[in-house]
Amino acid sequence: MEKLVVIGSGVVGQATGKGFIAMGHEVVFCDINPETLAKLGSQGHKVCPPELLEQEQGIKAFFLPISTPTVDGKIQLGFLKGAVANLGMGALKKNNDYCIVVVRSTVPPNTTEGSLIPLLEKYSGKKAGKDFGVCMNPEFLREGRALEDFINPDRIVIGEYDKRSGDRLAELYSGFNAPIIRTNIKTAEMIKYASNAFLATKISFVNEIGNLCKKLGIDVYDVTNAMGLDKRIAPHFLQAGVGFGGSCFRKDVEALTHKSKSVNNEARVLSAVLDVNALQPMKIIDMLGQKLGDFNKKRVAILGLAFKDNTDDVRDSPSISIIRNLVDQGADIVCYDPKAENNMKKLFPQIAYAESAVDAIKNADACLVLTAWKEFGKLKDQDFDSMRQRIIIEGRRVLDRTKVRDFEGVCW
Numbered sequence: 001m002e003k004l005v006v007i008g009s010g011v012v013g014q015a016t017g018k019g020f021i022a023m024g025h026e027v028v029f030c031d032i033n034p035e036t037l038a039k040l041g042s043q044g045h046k047v048c049p050p051e052l053l054e055q056e057q058g059i060k061a062f063f064l065p066i067s068t069p070t071v072d073g074k075i076q077l078g079f080l081k082g083a084v085a086n087l088g089m090g091a092l093k094k095n096n097d098y099c100i101v102v103v104r105s106t107v108p109p110n111t112t113e114g115s116l117i118p119l120l121e122k123y124s125g126k127k128a129g130k131d132f133g134v135c136m137n138p139e140f141l142r143e144g145r146a147l148e149d150f151i152n153p154d155r156i157v158i159g160e161y162d163k164r165s166g167d168r169l170a171e172l173y174s175g176f177n178a179p180i181i182r183t184n185i186k187t188a189e190m191i192k193y194a195s196n197a198f199l200a201t202k203i204s205f206v207n208e209i210g211n212l213c214k215k216l217g218i219d220v221y222d223v224t225n226a227m228g229l230d231k232r233i234a235p236h237f238l239q240a241g242v243g244f245g246g247s248c249f250r251k252d253v254e255a256l257t258h259k260s261k262s263v264n265n266e267a268r269v270l271s272a273v274l275d276v277n278a279l280q281p282m283k284i285i286d287m288l289g290q291k292l293g294d295f296n297k298k299r300v301a302i303l304g305l306a307f308k309d310n311t312d313d314v315r316d317s318p319s320i321s322i323i324r325n326l327v328d329q330g331a332d333i334v335c336y337d338p339k340a341e342n343n344m345k346k347l348f349p350q351i352a353y354a355e356s357a358v359d360a361i362k363n364a365d366a367c368l369v370l371t372a373w374k375e376f377g378k379l380k381d382q383d384f385d386s387m388r389q390r391i392i393i394e395g396r397r398v399l400d401r402t403k404v405r406d407f408e409g410v411c412w
């Protein structure tokens with residue numbers, strides 16, 4: 001059992017910490033946000049604010065899954081650099097034994113070696129490779145299934161500063177049943193970006209095919225179901241709909257595009273992936289306009305606010321741009337989401353939130369389905385009988401055609 005510290009206890013931090021606890025290690029969760037630590041409680045682990053971290057001794061590894069947002073396409077490393085500087089001048093400096101610092105944030109190639117290691121050395125007065133080790137260990141989990149994915153990964157990527165650093169991290173992962181890829185740090189950074197960019201590309205690709213199929217009267221799901229049986233293609237991320245959201249895909253594709261430009265290399269496919277995705281939510285608005293005409297004072301029920309099912313996360317959710325557009329055009333919105341209501345209320349306090357999908361639909365002139373929550377698949381035809389006009393547009397292919405008739409898919 002080793003003592004590990006997770007600095008940044010958000011989605012990735014909690015999965016990392018809880019995962020290592022499940023593997024028998026002792027974990028201290030650290031976060032700059034006291035609310036996050038309060039919510040974590042202290043059962044089975046310790047919590048610690050950054051200013052007290054230096055009091056912890058005997059630490060074998062510090063994991064850093066800190067937010068790395070983009071602004072105007074450029075990655076903002078301020079949070080991560082702040083945490084690294086704090087670690088350097090505090091716990092790393094005071095820790096007497098050899099330990100490793102593990103970057104878990106998604107960062108562009110050359111960030112760890114170009115910016116973070118120099119900061120660690122400057123603030124700790126110690127030398128990487130001699131006094132402490134460094135690894136870049138990207139995370140590939142899916143939100144909503146974070147802990148499950150951490151414990152059962154497809155692969156573990158260890159970007160190592162030197163062999164000793166990599167050996168220490170590989171030891172911590174030795175109980176996991178997954179191939180461990182050991183490489184240099186910038187390759188590990190690139191593996192994460194290339195993986196996310198590929199998944200985002202798959203989604204924008206299939207949405208483009210879906211938009212074309214719609215015009216040609218073809219069901220894109222008949223096409224993708226057959227495509228997915230080809231092992232070279234695989235069925236995942238072939239679900240056409242209103243586009244991708246979440247905290248990672250747009251930001252990572254933007255950051256990679258930006259990085260690419262900075263070395264005089266135009267990333268044309270990646271730019272197109274973002275363009276297709278930005279336009280996709282508007283397809284549902286266009287369809288609604290054709291069916292409903294003017295939106296003014298029309299009551300529109302929105303089923304699903306989270307960017308995907310099993311999470312309360314609304315970051316970059318397509319529902320945001322759709323609601324904003326409808327509100328601007330004078331529609332009355334009634335939403336329902338089993339988990340994400342509170343987060344959406346911070347963005348749209350003025351719209352109505354229903355207690356259930358059935359309540360949201362009542363008296364609506366139109367209904368848009370925007371998240372693939374399983375419970376929407378249980379809705380029956382009669383549940384929609386209370387609508388003022390029966391206009392149902394599906395953005396996620398979750399309604400069950402055997403239970404509900406007369407609805408249209410956004411691109412099928």
Ligand SMILES: NC(=O)c1ccc[n+]([C@@H]2O[C@H](COP(=O)([O-])OP(=O)(O)OC[C@H]3O[C@@H](n4cnc5c(N)ncnc54)[C@H](O)[C@@H]3O)[C@@H](O)[C@H]2O)c1
Nearest residue numbers: 008010011012031032033065066067068079083105106139
């Ligand atoms: N969310 C995902 O599905 C996912 C998957 C893989 C990789 N990632 C990457 O992992 C990183 C973290 O993502 P996340 O979704 O967990 O973010 P998050 O916003 O949920 O969590 C980040 C945490 O870091 C904390 N923090 C910020 N500055 C700090 C500091 N100086 N000291 C201590 N804590 C600090 C924040 O308070 C927050 O709790 C990002 O780079 C992201 O791109 C995310």
